[in-house]
Amino acid sequence: MFRFLSGFGSYWMLMSKVFSKPEKPSIYYRQTMKELVSLGLRSIGIVTIISFFMGAVITLQTAYNTENPIYPSYLIGLGARDSIILEFSSTIVALILAGKVGSNIASEIGTMRVTEQIDALELMGVNSASYIILPKVVATVLFNPFLTLISIITGIMGGLIVGTAADVVTSQAYIYGIQYAFIPYYITYSLIKTVIFAFIITTVSAHQGYNVEGGSLEVGRASTKAVVYSSVTLLLFNVILTQLLLS
């Protein structure tokens, strides 16, 4: 309990340093652009591949579980659409990004800590927490909603391509299904969750990396902890946000 409270306190102390006024906004802007490429653009590939196949599997599973003449086949498209928008493209993609981006952030910052690069920044009079972490937070919070949209589109496309190729649904029925009883708010709900998940992944992982003490072994441990803590926090917030936004 004491460890949890002390970790929680140190997290908020770090956040107060991160969200202080930037020393030179132009430098922060440049850093944010670099992070957009490193954390955002370089995640498009994995998000696209995983979303395509998950969309395909969701469609196939929905089809095999609704093999009944009573159910119209367009329900396969509808089921796949809602599963992808409501849960897969926000939460599951966030969990995947917690693994990819979270470990990347924790190991990068942890290595900077053990090789005294953070000390070098502090010694120059630079707010190291803000300089290193704020651009990452801004980049992921801005870019992850695009990843979610890419995931939604790719997932639904995956369902269409594989569903029709496996002959479990016709393209007309699938397309009719994804348009049927569409609630635009579900997209908003998904994007709100994505923004909050992006903040959690980045800040929890950065906190683990920033407080590394020791050497490469501890950097590895921090990287693992970053993924575990950000995933658990993310799942907890998923429950809270679902209740708040959909009730």
Added chain:
Amino acid sequence: MIRAEHISKSFGDRKVLTDISALFEPGKTNLIIGKSGSGKTVFLKCLVGLLEVDEGKIWYNDVLFTGLDFHGRKEIRKQMGMLFQGSALFDSMSVEENVRFPLDMFTSMSSEEKLERVNFCLGRVNIINSNKLFPSELSGGMKKRVAIARAIALKPRFLFCDEPNSGLDPKTSIVIDELIREITVELNMTTIVNTHDMNSVMENGEKIIFIEEGEKCWEGNRNEILKSDCRILNDFVFANSLARQLKESSK
């Protein structure tokens, strides 16, 4: 000038520094020597404010550094440069970007002026035609020299070097020592060097402080060290037979 008064520092129950006082003068290369684990690096980190002292005061000229908050220290830190043991170059930046970083952060110089300053600093440490290389492409000696170039980019008044010769061959060590000494005189800086390299002690020791188990045991210069009767100091400095012969011959 940097003045440390009665500095003490503990980590939990372990006392690392006990009541250390010292005066470091400008234009001189001041050395802190001692065994590994004697508290040299902790003392240096206390002086620059990377670690908070438990007791004691640190003055930078007439400013009480230990009494300042983050923003107050920031002004003094702009006058500091530091060479870390592992160089601490930013991995994601090229040599040029590393040296330009403090200029980007704290000056309103134009790009041309910055580039001119970067090239001057790199030239001063004999790094030529390597602007676009990354730290992973540099040798240990080159990394140290780039780190010195970055440290002097803002023309600091105080330079701190934590074991600048660690991991370097004797010849490169001498080059780094000479560079630190020359730059100190050129910029009239107060330079403090942590070392246990005896070549550095004999070459650069204009003022030497010897720390043993967190306590200051001896203070003097490279000439006085040869005549010292301090047993612990002699055991450390004249650890090998060649050094002992040198001491005998100096008597």
